[in-house]
Amino acid sequence: MERKKKTFNHSKIKQMKTLKLIFASTLFLILGSTAIAQPSAAQVKKDVTKTFPGAISIEVIGNGETTEEWEGSTKMYYHRRRVKVVSKTSFDKQLPESRAIVEGLAVYTKQGGNFVYKKYNPGYEELTGMPPVDIDAINEMIKNNICKLVINCNSVVAQPISNWYMTKDSKITWYSPTSFSFKIDTLTIKRWRNPTTLDVVEGKADIRFYRDDMQSDWTRVLDASGFTRVRDLKEEKYTEEELNSMSYLNQVTE
Structure with a gap:
């Protein structure tokens, strides 16, 4: 009995490849809407300088964390980065060695396809270079x-x-x-x-x-x-x- 030769439907294969490409592109767009690039350390320093224009030093610590949060019925995306700021004090004329040290979080929110600097949330604060205590x-x-x-x-x-x-x-x-x-x-x-x-x-x-x-x-x-x-x-x-x-x-x- 003669066997029939298998034939390939090249048109169907081409349609399947097209569907896979469309699916992959759609998935990329969906994931890309949430996986926005984090602001660089240099950008974070530049943004925090707006809050502390007289800072002596600004240190960005770690890679930060991106979270998805609901505010009422609105889904929000936040990125928070730990930052240490050293500044002169308001009384440095009387105490020239005094410095204000603040550790807190630089807070970013998603706007369109980017994270935009919103505010700096101070956490730990203390002074150094103060006179000795009796x-x-x-x-x-x-x-x-x-x-x-x-x-x-x-x-x-x-x-x-x-x-x-x-x-x-x-x-x-x-x-x-x-x-x-x-x-x-x-x-x-x-x-x-x-x-x-x-x-x-x-x-x-x-x-x-x-x-x-x-x-x-x-x-x-x-x-x-x-x-x-x-x-x-x-x-x-x-x-x-x-x-x-x-x-x-x-x-x-x-």
Whole structure:
């Protein structure tokens, strides 16, 4: 029996190739509408300079992130890039070494086929090149006001509290010439919970100080800027008589 030879429909093959090409082009247009090229680091620097025209330096960090977000019924595309800006301060005549450091996000929105600079969102801010703090004066203030500045002293055992004071290694953050804070990374306190139990608690503190002007003494502290509990370490058991005989901070600081 004679076999029939297969024949190829070249016209049909050509139509299939055309359809594939149309499909690929359509897919490219769809994906291309969202996969817009990110602004370059050089462009980001140029744009952020509009917000900080007097900047000493502008550093673009990382590649940023592009997100799709809904605002009501409108879909928006944002690109955010982390940027660090160093500028002179408004009081550099009095403090020539002072600098303002701001870390935040340069925000772009999609308009047509491009990302357009919208704004700069500051996040972390601090000052450098500030004058030294009088550590002895600050510690005297803490010593005399520890129950107000650092912790609610009620029922807290009066342990050695030397690590609650500022040292030359303390982390100081300046917010303005009239406000700074310093951190205490680890504090351990013992608080009387009931007639037989002391709770041993680990915490930290970030105490913020204020003064009236650059020549004034530090006289005020942000309320409740002190001790924050991090975790409970353990319980210690005593007799009621033993607990009654202990010294407590609210007694020794009055």
